[in-house]
Amino acid sequence: MVTTLSQAFYNNYLGHAPGWYKKTIFAFLMINPILFLISPYMAGWLLIVEFIFTLALALKCYPLQPGGLLALEAVVIGMVSPEVVYHEVSGNLEVILLLVFMVAGIYFMKDLLLYVFTKILLNVRSKATLSLLFSLVSAVLSAFLDALTVTAVIISVAVGFYSVYHKVASGKHFGHDHDHGDDQLVQQDLKEDLEQFRAFLRSLLMHGAVGTALGGVCTQVGEPQNLLIADKLGWDFIQFFTVMAPITMPVLVAGLITCYILEKTKVFGYGSNIPDSVRQILSDFNAEESKKMHLQQKAKLIVQGCVAGILILSLAFHLAAVGLIGLMVIILQTSANGIIEEHQIGKAFEEALPFTALLVVFFAIVGVIHEQHLFSGIINAVLAMDESAQPSMFFIANGVLSMISDNVFVATVYIDEVKRVFDAGQISREHYEALAVAINTGTNLPSVATPNGQAAFLFLLTSAIAPLIRLSYGKMVIMAAPYTVVMGAVGLLMVNLTL
Numbered sequence: 001m002v003t004t005l006s007q008a009f010y011n012n013y014l015g016h017a018p019g020w021y022k023k024t025i026f027a028f029l030m031i032n033p034i035l036f037l038i039s040p041y042m043a044g045w046l047l048i049v050e051f052i053f054t055l056a057l058a059l060k061c062y063p064l065q066p067g068g069l070l071a072l073e074a075v076v077i078g079m080v081s082p083e084v085v086y087h088e089v090s091g092n093l094e095v096i097l098l099l100v101f102m103v104a105g106i107y108f109m110k111d112l113l114l115y116v117f118t119k120i121l122l123n124v125r126s127k128a129t130l131s132l133l134f135s136l137v138s139a140v141l142s143a144f145l146d147a148l149t150v151t152a153v154i155i156s157v158a159v160g161f162y163s164v165y166h167k168v169a170s171g172k173h174f175g176h177d178h179d180h181g182d183d184q185l186v187q188q189d190l191k192e193d194l195e196q197f198r199a200f201l202r203s204l205l206m207h208g209a210v211g212t213a214l215g216g217v218c219t220q221v222g223e224p225q226n227l228l229i230a231d232k233l234g235w236d237f238i239q240f241f242t243v244m245a246p247i248t249m250p251v252l253v254a255g256l257i258t259c260y261i262l263e264k265t266k267v268f269g270y271g272s273n274i275p276d277s278v279r280q281i282l283s284d285f286n287a288e289e290s291k292k293m294h295l296q297q298k299a300k301l302i303v304q305g306c307v308a309g310i311l312i313l314s315l316a317f318h319l320a321a322v323g324l325i326g327l328m329v330i331i332l333q334t335s336a337n338g339i340i341e342e343h344q345i346g347k348a349f350e351e352a353l354p355f356t357a358l359l360v361v362f363f364a365i366v367g368v369i370h371e372q373h374l375f376s377g378i379i380n381a382v383l384a385m386d387e388s389a390q391p392s393m394f395f396i397a398n399g400v401l402s403m404i405s406d407n408v409f410v411a412t413v414y415i416d417e418v419k420r421v422f423d424a425g426q427i428s429r430e431h432y433e434a435l436a437v438a439i440n441t442g443t444n445l446p447s448v449a450t451p452n453g454q455a456a457f458l459f460l461l462t463s464a465i466a467p468l469i470r471l472s473y474g475k476m477v478i479m480a481a482p483y484t485v486v487m488g489a490v491g492l493l494m495v496n497l498t499l
Contacts, residue, residue, distance in 0.1 A: 017061040044372035071364035080367040088363035097323020103352035105329030106149040112304035128263040138211030147212035151456040199272035217444035225411035236318040247494040391438035391499035398442030407443040446488040
């Protein structure tokens with residue numbers, strides 16, 4: 001019960017975040033100006049640690065608010081100027097346009113993606129084969145689309161099927177209203193099947209999420225940092241894929257093999273099959289829904305398929321900036337499928353804009369790094385090593401940091417610092433490209449270790465499906481562990497052999 005105005009202010013500050021978290025952020029804000037007066041360099045490094053803290057504890061509070069407060073304070077006390085922040089943002093406009101328009105564009109293709117994943121789920125009976133297909137399709141889609149959107153589609157499929165079975169297991173018909181978060185009405189003889197179905201969905205979702213990482217590392221549009229790196233190097237879609245392929249293709253194969261082995265050996269929480277009773281209920285539901293599909297819905301699927309083809313060709317031939325291609329997708333999809341009301345279109349931007357805002361905060365922190373020359377010593381120390389060892393060191397450093405922080409932030413920091421060294425004439429173009437490849441693969445592959453590193457993993461953990469299928473933070477780390485080892489080891493091996 002709030003009894004004073006000061007309590008009201010405190011309760012509103014960072015919302016439902018734990019009390020210790022609120023006090024920690026407040027302490028950061030108090031310490032930073034004092035330390036900045038003593039040593040701007042030390043204050044800059046403390047700010048980096050504080051910002052990584054907000055990323056690592058994203059489940060306690062979305063990093064935009066606490067990280068944004070830290071970035072605003074850095075501007076106010078003079079760590080970085082507003083002009084430098086604007087320069088960082090304007091220099092990365094293409095990445096921002098990617099997040100704003102491409103993610104929204106793919107939102108209007110969800111019906112087609114749901115259709116594809118549903119057919120795979122119901123028509124493939126072997127769990128190992130099904131997992132392999134889920135991972136592979138997620139990888140292919142994430143190479144051309146956006147990993148967050150692909151993950152959102154997989155989650156939508158899982159929630160849909162879970163709610164249908166939970167409804168029937170609770171003694172209701174498909175058309176009845178039902179709270180699928182409440183297990184009290186589930187029939188006693190079906191509770192064991194429900195637990196097995198949860199384990200089945202957990203493993204399938206994890207395979208799909210890892211698939212988005214396997215595919216996302218391969219292309220210019222797979223992850224936001226890929227586009228940022230491609231922009232710094234001047235690579236188009238085909239060039240990016242080509243220079244990454246000696247590392248990403250072996251890792252893709254190794255990841256798919258790992259997926260198959262995990263299902264066959266049934267370790268690390270994998271291997272659960274869908275119960276026959278569940279499959280029958282889902283098949284009946286799908287048949288009923290297919291009967292209801294009218295010609296307009298079929299026409300929408302055809303349009304979405306055609307636009308998907310246009311999208312892939314546009315990216316492959318680099319017909320325009322990626323974000324503008326995303327805007328084209330929005331225009332084609334909405335005009336052809338009758339989505340012409342403002343609020344209908346607005347929903348498509350809900351997923352991307354919070355992360356877009358966070359990315360701008362990233363750039364403010366990157367501006368601090370540049371202004372205070374925080375990474376110069378580290379980069380120079382690595383560059384002082386034998387040239388052949390440098391790509392491996394960058395891969396490891398980026399990988400470890402991406403496990404506890406956000407991989408987009410880590411990649412942004414490192415590629416900017418390496419570009420600065422290249423612009424100063426300290427390294428050759430060939431070596432610059434090798435380090436860029438190491439940074440891209442280092443931030444994309446080992447980062448699957450925790451939900452902190454990959455936006456798609458964090459999205460899955462904070463989604464509506466996670467509590468329904470009992471997918472916790474610890475469970476995700478355990479289930480991701482074999483993938484982390486294989487993808488990290490194969491990635492590092494190929495960096496050593498090819499760069």
